[in-house]
Amino acid sequence: MAKAASKVERRSGIALWRQIADRIRLAISSGEFSERLPPEMELAERFGVNRHTVRGAIAALTQEGVLRAEQGRGTFVKRRRSLSYPVGARTRFSEGPKGQARERRGILLDHAVEPADPRTAAALEIEPGAKVVRLETLSEADGRAVSRATSFFDATRFASIDDIYAESGSITVALKSFGISDYFRHSTQISARHAGDTDLADLKLSPGAIVLVTVYVNVDPDGRPVQFAETRFAADLVELSVS
Amino acid sequence: MAKAASKVERRSGIALWRQIADRIRLAISSGEFSERLPPEMELAERFGVNRHTVRGAIAALTQEGVLRAEQGRGTFVKRRRSLSYPVGARTRFSEGPKGQARERRGILLDHAVEPADPRTAAALEIEPGAKVVRLETLSEADGRAVSRATSFFDATRFASIDDIYAESGSITVALKSFGISDYFRHSTQISARHAGDTDLADLKLSPGAIVLVTVYVNVDPDGRPVQFAETRFAADLVELSVS
DNA sequence: GTTGATTTGTCCGTATGTATA
DNA sequence: GTATACATACGGACAAATCAA
Numbered sequence: 001m002a003k004a005a006s007k008v009e010r011r012s013g014i015a016l017w018r019q020i021a022d023r024i025r026l027a028i029s030s031g032e033f034s035e036r037l038p039p040e041m042e043l044a045e046r047f048g049v050n051r052h053t054v055r056g057a058i059a060a061l062t063q064e065g066v067l068r069a070e071q072g073r074g075t076f077v078k079r080r081r082s083l084s085y086p087v088g089a090r091t092r093f094s095e096g097p098k099g100q101a102r103e104r105r106g107i108l109l110d111h112a113v114e115p116a117d118p119r120t121a122a123a124l125e126i127e128p129g130a131k132v133v134r135l136e137t138l139s140e141a142d143g144r145a146v147s148r149a150t151s152f153f154d155a156t157r158f159a160s161i162d163d164i165y166a167e168s169g170s171i172t173v174a175l176k177s178f179g180i181s182d183y184f185r186h187s188t189q190i191s192a193r194h195a196g197d198t199d200l201a202d203l204k205l206s207p208g209a210i211v212l213v214t215v216y217v218n219v220d221p222d223g224r225p226v227q228f229a230e231t232r233f234a235a236d237l238v239e240l241s242v243s
Numbered sequence: 244m245a246k247a248a249s250k251v252e253r254r255s256g257i258a259l260w261r262q263i264a265d266r267i268r269l270a271i272s273s274g275e276f277s278e279r280l281p282p283e284m285e286l287a288e289r290f291g292v293n294r295h296t297v298r299g300a301i302a303a304l305t306q307e308g309v310l311r312a313e314q315g316r317g318t319f320v321k322r323r324r325s326l327s328y329p330v331g332a333r334t335r336f337s338e339g340p341k342g343q344a345r346e347r348r349g350i351l352l353d354h355a356v357e358p359a360d361p362r363t364a365a366a367l368e369i370e371p372g373a374k375v376v377r378l379e380t381l382s383e384a385d386g387r388a389v390s391r392a393t394s395f396f397d398a399t400r401f402a403s404i405d406d407i408y409a410e411s412g413s414i415t416v417a418l419k420s421f422g423i424s425d426y427f428r429h430s431t432q433i434s435a436r437h438a439g440d441t442d443l444a445d446l447k448l449s450p451g452a453i454v455l456v457t458v459y460v461n462v463d464p465d466g467r468p469v470q471f472a473e474t475r476f477a478a479d480l481v482e483l484s485v486s
Numbered sequence: 487g488t489t490g491a492t493t494t495g496t497c498c499g500t501a502t503g504t505a506t507a
Numbered sequence: 508g509t510a511t512a513c514a515t516a517c518g519g520a521c522a523a524a525t526c527a528a
Contacts, residue, residue, distance in 0.1 A: 015516090210453050238434075239434040241433070296504090299505095
């Protein structure tokens with residue numbers, strides 16, 4: 001790839017230090033800065049700004065846990081392996097990040113029984129307005145929040161699925177207790193957008209952060225829909241893998 | 244979904260008017276504002292800011308082509324359908340957006356023959372440093388730039404593939420002229436990040452925009468890799484569909 | 487061990503942009 | 508439109524830590 005042209009835009013509504021922070025984060029993820037960052041003066045010259053402005057960007061990234069600055073030595077990139085989640089017919093989150101054996105848990109943030117909106121009803125193949133259970137869940141890997149999900153289940157089939165999820169922290173286990181020993185991913189829609197307020201807070205992201213959004217339906221072996229859900233992944237931590 | 248909590252953050256490095264512009268864009272894409280925006284005063288109250296700040300946000304979105312303000316009548320949402328691209332074993336871009344029949348074309352921006360870096364060599368199963376053809380391409384649907392791709396081909400097998408792509412605007416057609424009548428998607432990695440400078444320019448995006456990134460290998464019927472590529476989609480225009 | 491070069495950390499002051507009233 | 512408060516960006520200077528000659 002060509003080296004990035006040093007174009008930071010003024011009066012764009014985004015502070016220079018934040019634009020530069022984003023650029024540095026990008027350069028790290030693209031492997032341009034692998035271990036150590038260039039000195040502040042060099043970065044300032046490259047981006048065409050004052051050294052203090054670069055320091056602002058570095059301070060933000062340090063706060064974010066991306067960088068670690070050491071007086072007199074330099075600024076270093078904190079190593080953070082990216083997680084790869086599989087997406088396909090046999091996708092289930094309990095499998096977690098592919099390959100990497102990691103400590104993983106699901107946390108129930110909130111739950112409610114409510115009437116299904118038209119889109120949810122269509123996905124679950126029930127009457128619009130029929131009662132559904134909504135679960136708001138958070139998934140952590142190695143103590144780091146990686147995804148936030150909103151799931152819907154038919155309330156007549158899966159009453160009190162919230163209790164079982166709260167205990168087990170696993171959709172797979174929860175469904176098993178309702179006699180669903182196996183299930184399949186019917187379809188997955190993938191998009192990306194800026195994180196909203198609640199995701200920003202729950203996933204501990206900084207403003208402007210990106211979430212990878214998957215919207216999907218899981219069906220039982222008979223092809224009956226059991227779960228309609230939207231999962232939002234912190235895009236700087238995970239990638240999705242289709243095979 | 245719950246109504247968005249009105250929390251715009253100060254001293255976050257992002258001007259309030261831009262945060263609000265992002266929120267409005269989000270509300271539009273989630274269908275909350277489908278046709279007409281609420282009055283400026285109502286928005287100001289909702290986000291907890293001054294009316295002038297909301298006007299700044301609306302001005303930016305109007306400039307961006309998302310909104311259209313009419314004197315005395317209100318502010319209206321310019322309709323823009325989102326494109327859905329399939330991802331799977333039989334994925335090829337010439338199929339284009341699923342379902343929607345649209346005018347679609349591929350444009351060759353640049354090409355070069357160069358030694359393969361280790362990652363490319365591994366993906367194409369050739370010796371590191373062996374010559375590869377690199378194609379930089381842009382895809383448009385209905386005259387709107389939707390994706391930017393960087394592709395690599397083994398230069399000994401696919402010499403002058405650039406010429407054929409430039410003529411046909413299609414990878415499928417180009418490969419066919421080399422005797423590859425059919426091919427399969429071996430694997431796809433999906434991630435999301437802020438658009439870099441060149442993508443910003445080529446896809447005509449505004450700073451801070453998001454790209455959906457797919458990295459993949461296409462193989463011929465014998466399982467031999469033929470193409471290693473990264474495609475970057477404008478995230479506000481497209482979603483990916485795995486089935 | 488000393489010196490000098492390099493690099494991050496902190497202080498000053500000033501000008502401009504952003505947001506409110 | 509005007510006034511006020513605060514955040515952003517710049518420029519310079521110096522202190523503190525590190526490293527190598």
